[in-house]
Amino acid sequence: MVQKRQSNYIESKHGYFYYCRRVPKRVLQHYRLDRIRTSLHTRHPEIARRRAQKISYELEREWEVLTFSALGNWANKFRQDYSPALTTALVSPTESFSNSPLLTEAAEYYLSQKGTNRPEEFYGSVRRAVRYIEESVGIHPINAYNRELANAFRDYLIQERGLSTASAKRIITTIKAIVTFTAREKDLPTVSAFSAIHFAEPNKGSILRKPIPVAHIRKVQTECLAIADDPRLTIALISNTGLRLAEALGLQASDVVLTDNPHIIVQPHPWRRLKTAESERIVPLVGASLSAAKLLISRCRALSAPLIPKFCDGKSTKANSASGALNKWLKPRVPDGCVVHSFRHSLRDRLRNVECPTELIDELGGWAKASVGQHYGEGHSIEMKSQWMLKISED
Structure with missing residues (x-):
């Protein structure tokens, strides 16, 4: 396709935009070619225009430096002791950033x-x-x-x-x-260009995740325990614990305690970090989540083994692929707008409905603490947590 000349040194070819500009004769000696031509990596005219303006600004700044900034080079010619061999080399337009890495x-x-x-x-x-x-x-x-x-x-x-x-x-x-x-x-000047970037539509494209009604949770739990493969047991494990998907997938067998007051220890591992400091916590196992944990543990050969080997090999956690697969299976079984993460939203509602204290809810879900006082002490006992979690297993 023949190139179409645009304004601002822009050309289009096959739908993409290119910057094309002739190098001025006064600085041509510093270039390998007599023309600057580079892709703008876009099909969008307005984005191409902005990028072309930026390239033009950078080029003109460089050409000005090449032409005028080496003041000593041409001023020396008027001195009595002038010698071409002593002239100063031209200053690079990026010299001011010479200590700054790309x-x-x-x-x-x-x-x-x-x-x-x-x-x-x-x-x-x-x-x-x-x-x-x-x-x-x-x-x-x-x-x-x-x-x-x-x-x-x-x-x-x-x-x-x-x-x-x-x-x-x-x-x-x-x-x-x-x-x-x-x-x-590197002890360089502070770079603030990317701080506090303004967004005209701060919620654009955001999807509001809805909680899953308890009646749907019960049906999903029953089906998950009947199928009892790793994906379905993952959903069942999350359903009564409110774990984030990555938290559940990154568990190893030793994180599950099935003695008195069964619970999960949510802690960081090399293959899965936690989202926040508050995410490290102990969550009681009740109802379908306890049943799922027992089945998963029965298949583990060692305490150091991943609890859900389909999605975690002990080196990395496949949270993205797991999310897609689990949400695809879950979609026809829950109301519109509900996903795996919705179990986490539901947990908070279910605990509210049994009048669980807000401070304990935050502790169970690993949510940020609302006050300075919540950071003091060791938190609620596993016995106290289990008492409240047992109430939602019967809701």
Whole structure:
């Protein structure tokens, strides 16, 4: 297809936009080619326009430096002791960022320092975020990123990638973590470009998860225990405990205690970290969740073995693939808008309905503590927790 010339040095070819601009003669000696041509990695005209403006700004800044910033080079010609051999080399337009690593370098440094005992998902999320920013505004030294670039990155995630606001925020937070950590550890100026990014529609694309009614929970539990394979037992285990899916999948046999006051010990493992500090907790096993735990334990050959081997091999936890499979099976059995995570929402409602104290509810679910006082002491006893959990097994 013949290229179509656009404004702002933009061309289109096969639906994609390209930046194309001739190098001025005054700086041509510094380039291998007489024309700058690069893909803008988009089919969206407005995004292409913004990226082209950014490239033009960077090029013009570089050409100005090449032409004028080496002041000593041309001023020396008027001095009595002028010698061409003593002229100063031209200053690179990125010299002010010479001590600042590229974002890709910062990401690898971040992974090397923060990736110990992290699952593959952590590495994947960091590299995915870097790939997205490369596709949108390009890879630069971390101190070269400004609010204009950060906002363009936000727009790319929302408008071109079609991500929800929540997903875009998570990705931007990942980039923020990379540049903040690297700048601090390398004793570089603070990078604030990715802090407090504004979103015009803060809830765009967010899905409100609904709790599952108790009648549906009972039917699902009965069917899960009848089938009794790993996926169904996972659902049954979650149904009366309110565990997050990743928390349940990452359990090993030793985390399940089936003696007096049966319970689960939710704690971090190398293959599965916990979401927050409050997530580390003890949750009683009652009803269908207790039955599921007993069946899963009976299949484990050692206390160090993963409790649910279909989704955890002791090295990584396959939470994403498990979520898709379990939600697909669950969908026709629960009301619209309900997913596996909805059991967690239901747990809170069920505990409210039996008038369980709010502080104990927060402790059972691993939710953030509402007051400073809740951080004092060791929390409720397993006996007290079991008493309240037994009430919801009969609701």
